Structure formats: C-alpha cells, structure tokens
Amino acid sequence: MSGRAAAEKSSTVRFNMTGANEFKLTQGPEDGVSAVKFSPSSAQFLLVSSWDCTVRLFDVSANSMRMKYQHLAPVLDCAFYDPTHAWSGGLDSQLKTHDLNTDQDTIVGTHDAPIRCVEYCPEVNVMVTGSWDMSVRLWDPRTPCNAGTFTQPEKVYTLSVAGDRLIVGTAGRRVLVWDLRNMGYVQQRRESSLKYQTRCIRAFPNKQGYVLSSIEGRVAVEYLDPSLEVQKKKYAFKCHRLKENGIEQVYPVNAISFHSVHNTFATGGSDGFVNIWDPFNKKRLCQFHRYPTSIASLAFSSDGSLLAIASSYMQEQGDVSHPADAVFIRQVTDAETKPKST
Amino acid sequence: MGRKKKKQLKPWCWYCNRDFDDEKILIQHQKAKHFKCHICHKKLYTGPGLAIHCMQVHKETIDSVPNAIPGRTDIELEIYGMEGIPEKDMQDRRRVLEQKSQESQKKKQNQDDSDEDDDDDDDEAGPSFQQPAAQPQAAYMPPMTQAGMHPGPHAQGMPPAGYAGMPPMLTGIPPMIPGMPPVMPGMPPGMMPMRGMMPPMMPGMPPGMPPLVARPGMPPMAPAAPVTAPGMASRPAVPATQSAASKPLFPSAVQAQQTVSGPSSTTSDSPKVTFPAYTQPSSAPSVAASSSTVAKPPATVTSKPATLTTLSATSKLMHPDEDISLEERRAQLPRYQRLIPRPGQTAAAAASAPPSGAVGGMIPAQQVIPPQQPGMRHPIHGQYGGPPQGMPGYMGGGMPPYGQNAPMVPPYQTGPPGPPMGIRPPVMSPGSRY
Numbered sequence: 001m002s003g004r005a006a007a008e009k010s011s012t013v014r015f016n017m018t019g020a021n022e023f024k025l026t027q028g029p030e031d032g033v034s035a036v037k038f039s040p041s042s043a044q045f046l047l048v049s050s051w052d053c054t055v056r057l058f059d060v061s062a063n064s065m066r067m068k069y070q071h072l073a074p075v076l077d078c079a080f081y082d083p084t085h086a087w088s089g090g091l092d093s094q095l096k097t098h099d100l101n102t103d104q105d106t107i108v109g110t111h112d113a114p115i116r117c118v119e120y121c122p123e124v125n126v127m128v129t130g131s132w133d134m135s136v137r138l139w140d141p142r143t144p145c146n147a148g149t150f151t152q153p154e155k156v157y158t159l160s161v162a163g164d165r166l167i168v169g170t171a172g173r174r175v176l177v178w179d180l181r182n183m184g185y186v187q188q189r190r191e192s193s194l195k196y197q198t199r200c201i202r203a204f205p206n207k208q209g210y211v212l213s214s215i216e217g218r219v220a221v222e223y224l225d226p227s228l229e230v231q232k233k234k235y236a237f238k239c240h241r242l243k244e245n246g247i248e249q250v251y252p253v254n255a256i257s258f259h260s261v262h263n264t265f266a267t268g269g270s271d272g273f274v275n276i277w278d279p280f281n282k283k284r285l286c287q288f289h290r291y292p293t294s295i296a297s298l299a300f301s302s303d304g305s306l307l308a309i310a311s312s313y314m315q316e317q318g319d320v321s322h323p324a325d326a327v328f329i330r331q332v333t334d335a336e337t338k339p340k341s342t
Numbered sequence: 343m344g345r346k347k348k349k350q351l352k353p354w355c356w357y358c359n360r361d362f363d364d365e366k367i368l369i370q371h372q373k374a375k376h377f378k379c380h381i382c383h384k385k386l387y388t389g390p391g392l393a394i395h396c397m398q399v400h401k402e403t404i405d406s407v408p409n410a411i412p413g414r415t416d417i418e419l420e421i422y423g424m425e426g427i428p429e430k431d432m433q434d435r436r437r438v439l440e441q442k443s444q445e446s447q448k449k450k451q452n453q454d455d456s457d458e459d460d461d462d463d464d465d466e467a468g469p470s471f472q473q474p475a476a477q478p479q480a481a482y483m484p485p486m487t488q489a490g491m492h493p494g495p496h497a498q499g500m501p502p503a504g505y506a507g508m509p510p511m512l513t514g515i516p517p518m519i520p521g522m523p524p525v526m527p528g529m530p531p532g533m534m535p536m537r538g539m540m541p542p543m544m545p546g547m548p549p550g551m552p553p554l555v556a557r558p559g560m561p562p563m564a565p566a567a568p569v570t571a572p573g574m575a576s577r578p579a580v581p582a583t584q585s586a587a588s589k590p591l592f593p594s595a596v597q598a599q600q601t602v603s604g605p606s607s608t609t610s611d612s613p614k615v616t617f618p619a620y621t622q623p624s625s626a627p628s629v630a631a632s633s634s635t636v637a638k639p640p641a642t643v644t645s646k647p648a649t650l651t652t653l654s655a656t657s658k659l660m661h662p663d664e665d666i667s668l669e670e671r672r673a674q675l676p677r678y679q680r681l682i683p684r685p686g687q688t689a690a691a692a693a694s695a696p697p698s699g700a701v702g703g704m705i706p707a708q709q710v711i712p713p714q715q716p717g718m719r720h721p722i723h724g725q726y727g728g729p730p731q732g733m734p735g736y737m738g739g740g741m742p743p744y745g746q747n748a749p750m751v752p753p754y755q756t757g758p759p760g761p762p763m764g765i766r767p768p769v770m771s772p773g774s775r776y
Contacts, residue, residue, distance in 0.1 A: 034669070051672070053681065073681040076669060091673055091682050114673065114682075132670065157667050171667070197665055215661045215668075248657040252668065270660055315672045316660050 016063060019289070022330040025058055027065040032325050033310035034090070035077045036299045040122075043301035046308055047086050048327055049078035055088045057100060060306065060329050069098045069105055077118040079127070081141045087127055089115025095129055095137075097144055108144045111137065113155075121161040124180040128166060130156030136168055138183070150183050152176060160210060162203030162224065167210050169198040175212065177224060193220045193236060202256040204279075205263055209234075211279070213253035217241040219267055221279050235282065240269030254314065257298040257307070259337045266307060266337075268295025270316050274309055276332075278339040286336040292323035300332075307332050354435065356427045357410035369423045375409045388426075389417045 016024040029050030039045040045066075046058045051074040057067040075090035081097065089095045091114040097106050113133035120127050126147060127139040132155040138147040154170035161167075165187065166178040175198070177188035192198050196216035203210045209223035220236035240251045255268035259276075264285060266276045272293055276286040291311035299308045307330045313322035353368040354361050357376045362368040373385040377392045381400045386392040389407050396402045406415035420426050662671055672678065 032672070051678070072683050074673070074678055091678060116667075116669065155667075155670075171665075196659075197667065199667075216659060246656065249660050250657055251660045254668070314668045315675075316662065316668060318662070319675060 018328060019330070021333075022328055023063060025060075025065075025327040025329060026063055027056070027058075028327050029054060029056065029325065031074070032314065033296050033312040033327055034075060036297045036308040036310045036327055037079055038299050038301040038306070038308060039080050039083050040302055041083045043303050043306050045083070046299070046327075046329075047078045047080060047088075048310070049075040049088055049090070051075075053090075055086060055098065057086065058327075060308075063329075067098075067100060067103055069096075069103070071096060073114075076114060076116050079118045079120050081120050081127060085141070087118050087120070087139075087141075089118050089129055089131075093131070093133075095139065097141070106144065108139055109137070109146045111135065116156055117159045119159060119161050121164070121166070121180055123161075123164045126180060128159060128161065128180075130159045130168060132156065134170075136166070136178070138180070148183055150178070157198055158201045160201050160203040162210065163207040165203075165207070165224065167201050167203055167224075169201040169212065171197070173198055175201070188224070188226060190222075193222065193234065194218050199252050199254055200256045202258055202265065205258050205260050211256050211258075211265055211267075213256055213267060215252035217250040217253060217269065219253055219256075219277075237282070239267060239275060239277075239284075240271050240273060242271055251294075252314075252316065255295055255298040255310075257300045259300050259304045259332075260302055261304045262334075262338050264337050264339060266298050266300065268298045268309065270294040270314060272311065274298065274307075276337055281339055283340070285338075285340070288330070291328065293325070296325075304337065305331060353424050356421050356431060357407055357414050359411060359414075359435075365423045372421075372423070376407050378408065380408060388420050388422055390420055393417050 016026060018024055025046075025048070029048060029052045031050055031052035033048055033050050035047075035049045037047045039047075044059060044061045046060050048056045048058060050056070053071050053074055054068050055071070055075055055078050056065050058064065059066050069086075071088065071090050071092050071094065073091035075088050077090070078086055078088040081087055084100045086098045086100060087095065087108075088098070089111070093111045093114055095108045095110065095115060095118070097108050098104070099106075111129065111131035111133045112135075113131050115129050115131045117130040118127065119129075120141070125141065127141050127144075128136060129139065130136050130152070134152050134155055136150045136152055136156060136159065138150075139145065140147045152168055152170050153174050153176070154172040156168055156170050158169040159166060161180075164180050166180050168176045168178065169192070170176070173192040173194070173196075175190040175192055176186050177190070179187045192212055192214070194212065194214040194216065196214040196218070198212060199215050200213045201210050208225070209221065211219060211221055213219045217240045218236055218238050220234065222234045223230045225231075240253050242249045242251070249271070251270040253267050253269045256265055258265045263280070264276055264278050266274055268274045272291045272295060274288045274291070274295055275284055277283070278285050288309075291309060293311050293313040294316065295309060296312040296314055297308075297310040300306070301308075309328040309330060310325075311323075311328060312325035352361055353363075353365040355368055355372060355376075357372065360371070362371065373387065377386040377388060378384070379386065379392060379395055379400075381396065381402065384395065386395055392407075393404055396404050405417060407417050419428070661668070664671065673682075
C-alpha cells in the first residue's frame with residue numbers, strides 16, 4: 001500500500017514504475033549493488049551498499065535517497081544495527097558505522113582483508129563480520145569495539161544469524177555453525193551438500209535450519225538439529241536454469257531472503273529471475289518477470305510487504321557492457337509469498 | 343517398508359516399473375514423465391488424455407507413451423496411478439516381487455530346511471538371530487572359526503555364527519590376513535543382517551579393522567565407516583546376506599560352499615555390498631551416496647584457485663572458470679584495485695597486477711601487510727623508499743599509476759612519462775643515466 005500512496009505523492013515514483021506493484025529507486029548507486037537491507041523496524045527505509053564505494057539510505061515510500069556515506073573502496077555488505085545505525089564493510093577492510101540521525105561516520109575496526117559480510121544478531125546484541133582474511137569478528141555495537149576474532153577454515157563468503165547461532169559459509173564449501181554466546185569452539189562443522197561453491201546462506205526465521213545456494217543453480221534446505229530423523233528431512237533442488245538452444249544454462253544463485261511471517265523464501269539468480277519457494281511443501285510459489293540483469297541481492301521488509309530486488313550485473317561473463325544496475329522495490333502479496341494450504 | 347506381505351501393494355508405475363512410496367508421488371511421476379506433452383509440456387492425467395490433447399491442440403498423433411519401457415507403451419490404456427493396471431500385469435508384478443524376495447530369503451537361509459516364514463520383509467535379523475540360542479549349532483562356532491567354514495546345512499547358522507563368534511574370529515583373523523584380503527569383505531557382511539546387533543558390533547569392528555587390512559586408503563575410511571555403516575545397513579540387507587552365505591571366512595570354505603549352494607548365483611556381487619570401510623576404494627558409487635565427502639571438485643586453498651569442473655556437454659555453468667567468488671573476481675579489476683588503500687605497497691604493484699586468477703591469492707597477502715589503513719599519503723613514501731628496481735615495473739604499468747599519483751605528486755610530473763627516470767629527479771638509481 002505504501003508504494004501506491006507514494007506514487008500519488010511523488011511524481012518521480014510514477015515515472016519509475018516498472019509494473020503495477022513495482023518501481024525502481026531513483027538516485028541509485030552508480031556502480032554495481034552489493035547488498036540491500038531493510039530497516040528492522042520499518043518497511044520505509046532501505047540501505048543499499050555498492051561498488052561505487054557508497055552506502056545509501058533510501059526512503060522507499062517517497063523513493064528518495066535520504067543519506068549517503070563513503071568508504072575508500074567498494075562496499076560489499078551493509079546492515080542495520082538498529083533503525084538509526086548502519087554498519088558496512090568492503091574492499092577497504094574497514095568496518096564503519098554511520099549514525100543516520102547525525103550523519104556521522106565512525107571506523108569501528110578492521111579486518112586483514114576485505115570484509116564480505118556484515119550482520120547483526122539481536123539475541124546476543126552483537127555485530128558480526130566475515131572476511132576474506134578467513135576470520136569472523138564480533139563487535140559490540142554500543143561502544144563500539146571489537147569483541148573477538150575467530151578463525152575460519154577458509155575465506156568467508158556468506159553468513160547468517162539464526163537466533164543465537166551463526167552459520168558461516170566459506171570457500172571450499174565448508175559450513176560452520178557457531179554458538180554466539182560461546183565462541184570458544186565450533187558447534188558444528190559441515191560440508192555443503194551441494195557440489196559447487198557456496199554462494200549464499202540464509203537462516204530460517206524459525207531458526208530450525210538454513211537455506212544454502214551455490215553457483216550451480218541449486219539450493220539446499222538444511223536443518224541445524226544434527227539428529228538423524230531431522231537430518232533426513234534435508235533436500236536440495238535445481239533452480240535458476242534456462243534451456244536455450246538445447247544447452248542448459250546454469251546460473252549462480254546469488255541471493256536468498258526469507259519472508260519473516262510465512263517462512264517462505266525468495267531466491268535471486270544471475271539469470272535475472274526471482275523465485276519464491278515454499279520449503280515445507282517443496283513447491284515454487286511464484287516467479288516474477290525477468291529483471292534486466294543478474295539479481296545480486298534480495299531483502300524482504302520486516303513486515304513482509306515489500307521485496308527489494310537489486311538487479312546488478314556481477315561480472316559473470318567478465319567486464320562487458322550490461323543493462324544498468326538498479327534496485328527495484330516490489331509490493332508482494334500473500335498469493336505470492338504464502339504457502340498454499342493444500 | 344515395515345509391513346508384512348505388503349510389498350506387492352506398494353505403488354508402482356505400470357509404464358516404467360518404478361516403485362514409489364506413495365500413490366500421490368506415483369501420480370506426479372506419471373504426469374511428469376508419461377503424460378507430458380512433448381510440444382507444449384502440458385501435463386495431462388492419462389495416456390488417452392495426452393493423445394487427445396496432442397490431436398486437438400497440436401494436430402499431432404502420438405502412438406506410444408513417452409518414457410515407457412517396451413511392452414508398456416500402450417497409449418490407449420487408461421491408467422491413473424495404480425488404477426487401470428491390467429490384472430495380468432499386476433499378477434506378473436506380484437510374482438516378480440515375490441521371486442525377488444524369495445531369492446534373497448533363500449540365499450540367507452540356504453535352500454534346504456527352515457523356511458520359518460516366507461516373509462517378504464527385511465528383518466531377517468529377527469529369526470536368524472534367535473538361532474544360536476535355539477539350536478545347538480552354536481556349538482559349531484568355535485570349530486568353524488578355527489578349522490574353516492563347515493559347509494552344508496549350517497550355513498544357515500552362518501550369519502549368527504559370524505556374529506556370535508565375533509570375538510574369537512577377530513583374533514583368528516589377523517594371522518590370516520595375507521591370504522585373506524579377497525575374503526575379508528565377506529566376513530563383515532555376516533554382521534550386516536544382524537541389524538539389531540549392528541550397534542554393539544560397530545564399536546568392536548573399527549578397532550579390529552585397521553590392523554586387518556594394510557590397504558592404502560583404509561585409515562581414512564575407518565572413521566567414515568561408523569557413519570556410513572548404518573547407511574549401508576539400511577541398504578538392502580538382502581544382498582548382504584546373500585553374499586554372506588556364499589562368501590564365508592576362509593577360501594577353502596568358499597569352494598566348498600559354492601559346490602553346496604551351486605544353483606544360487608550368489609558369488610556375483612559381494613565386492614559391492616560389503617563393509618563400507620572396505621568398499622570405499624573399490625566401489626565408490628554405492629557408498630558415495632551416503633558419504634558425500636569423498637569425491638567432490640575441490641576448491642583448494644592454494645594461491646592459484648582451482649578451476650571448476652564443467653558440468654557436461656549439454657550444460658553450461660554461467661560463472662567464470664576459477665573457483666573464486668564473483669566478488670573476489672570483480673575486486674581484481676584494475677579500477678577497483680586502484681581504490682584499495684595499500685600503504686607501504688607501491689601503487690605500481692597494485693595497478694599492474696593482471697586481473698588473472700593467479701593473483702587471487704596474492705591480494706589477500708598484500709592486504710595483510712598493512713594492518714591499518716592510514717590513507718593514501720604513504721604510498722608516495724613507499725615509492726621513494728622502494729628499490730630502484732621498482733621503477734621499470736612502475737613504467738610497465740603505464741599511465742594509470744601516474745594518473746593516480748598526479749594529484750599527490752604534482753611537482754614531479756614534468757611531462758610525458760617517456761624517459762622513465764626523468765620524472766623522478768630526486769631518485770637516482772644506480773645505473774640510470776639521469
């Protein structure tokens with residue numbers, strides 16, 4: 001509803017409508033988009049980090065950029081600590097927090113190599129970063145300061161928080177589960193059940209498990225409980241594949257986002273498609289129209305009413321010309337995101 | 343699959359003879375594989391339905407059901423799930439299933455006496471386990487282990503012998519090893535049907551195993567064994583029992599056993615169905631399904647990233663070949679490399695680094711050197727402090743480094759960077775002519 005109301009308010013939104021229920025953000029980044037994240041408390045605000053070295057805050061309902069701050073190098077991930085503080089990190093290896101009220105930056109700390117992931121764990125009240133320096137670092141958001149460095153077996157490619165647990169996906173297809181309250185040892189060491197490089201991991205809102213995607217058009221649904229009966233429920237499926245001229249083109253699945261209410265999830269691939277899946281009935285609920293280029297990031301708003309879709313070329317075919325990178329905001333309906341009752 | 347005498351009622355597809363757990367799944371399978379229009383991919387409900395659709399919509403006739411085995415391709419038969427299957431084929435199927443289960447029953451118990459029940463189900467562990475307690479054959483165990491397998495009717499007691507005699511067997515076996523390897527695989531399956539017994543046996547097995555086989559690759563398998571063994575046990579215990587009966591512990595007994603149980607063709611596949619620890623090296627496929635850790639395209643940690651294995655001739659992976667993440671690859675592009683602050687490093691080294699996979703490993707190393715990022719000021723000092731040999735490399739980079747440094751070093755930009763040394767008057771490298 002807010003999108004439609006906004007269309008009446010602001011003419012820029014009307015010009016950017018790319019569908020009845022979808023529009024493109026104006027004043028978007030000038031290079032690829034690395035991550036989109038909605039504010040935890042409101043579907044109105046969205047953080048967008050980019051390869052143009054900026055992190056931008058958008059007022060989605062008015063389709064306007066409220067704020068922008070810089071890093072020295074491309075930013076690979078961003079996250080809200082709370083509605084007024086953004087955290088971000090990237091190729092400059094610096095972890096920054098930005099006060100969205102005062103528009104002030106602080107460098108909280110660094111990694112020894114680019115920071116790939118930034119997430120917040122509300123249950124333990126700690127910020128988590130993962131880096132290509134093969135470590136995960138925890139940060140106390142209030143001071144803010146470093147609260148520990150934890151070596152991983154490989155470069156960190158993705159991570160996700162499930163309650164008080166942290167699931168880390170690294171190079172070499174490793175998956176580690178840590179207890180954020182007790183980081184003295186790894187709680188579970190696993191290997192991805194997919195045969196190809198891990199691209200993204202996201203935990204279920206119900207914290208029972210996680211979804212893992214690879215570069216080979218495949219997604220696995222896994223459970224955290226190591227007992228045999230629960231592990232038997234895990235499965236994987238193929239997706240984001242297109243058949244063209246008899247050749248099957250298999251695309252990386254770059255992004256996953258869960259709908260907080262229905263526990264269904266959206267996946268975005270380098271094929272430019274977004275699919276919504278019901279993991280319990282093992283069905284696809286919906287596929288949106290094809291976006292201009294690869295989907296780099298997805299984010300459902302906390303109330304599940306909006307889906308931010310970063311359509312941004314990710315250099316899968318090298319440094320070639322490509323459609324413009326953009327962020328689309330789409331209103332999603334229950335029909336698209338709610339499991340069918342049969 | 344735990345109910346008695348219900349095997350023939352398990353849903354199966356008449357068109358391709360496949361088994362399913364559930365009729366719903368069977369129907370989904372039929373719709374997707376047999377009743378799907380090859381032109382528009384619409385899924386119909388029955389064979390005749392598909393034929394009518396093709397005729398009406400595409401004006402095409404089809405004469406056989408897609409993906410059906412020969413003899414089962416009749417497009418006019420109206421079959422939906424299990425409904426409509428001709429009675430004759432039902433009976434055929436029942437018979438085949440019965441034959442199959444009877445065969446395995448026979449192998450395990452050996453043809454002569456004792457068919458306690460003609461059960462189809464898999465808990466042979468029950469009846470056969472009780473035997474040693476019930477029958478005096480238990481008395482055979484010690485002589486069996488020491489003197490070799492006693493052929494004949496007592497093969498029926500063999501599996502429990504394999505179990506009950508375990509401790510003495512284990513000690514008896516190590517001395518036999520040199521001649522034993524081909525027979526070793528036969529021994530553990532004796533344990534296999536004792537599914538109820540498996541857990542207590544398992545801890546006994548691995549300690550016994552390592553000394554038993556000096557095969558390379560064994561040690562890595564041994565830890566995998568306890569994990570995969572339950573997986574193995576749940577695989578048809580039926581073939582396991584079959585091979586157990588036919589491949590007892592000692593080679594002499596093998597021949598004897600074979601003469602006795604001649605007609606039962608059991609010697610065929612024992613290598614396949616043995617203790618996972620043994621079979622890992624030889625028959626990866628059977629165990630690979632359960633332990634998926636062994637043969638995967640590795641993404642090594644070396645500085646040169648491994649390349650991805652290609653999928654197949656008909657599939658193309660839309661991802662660059664090196665097994666590094668898309669972000670790492672993008673970060674190697676010169677326009678981003680320039681931006682990464684590296685105090686202490688010559689900007690030349692950063693800019694002239696070719697965006698190839700080999701550099702992937704270098705970049706993290708470079709980043710590690712400067713723990714703090716004070717800003718762009720320091721690279722200049724680095725350049726001056728750097729060895730003169732850095733200059734040729736600098737020039738190799740061409741303009742971009744200059745472009746980057748121009749704002750920093752305006753006084754030194756005395757013109758086109760033709761003569762390398764001319765731009766850096768304060769730096770007098772030995773051997774340079776300026």
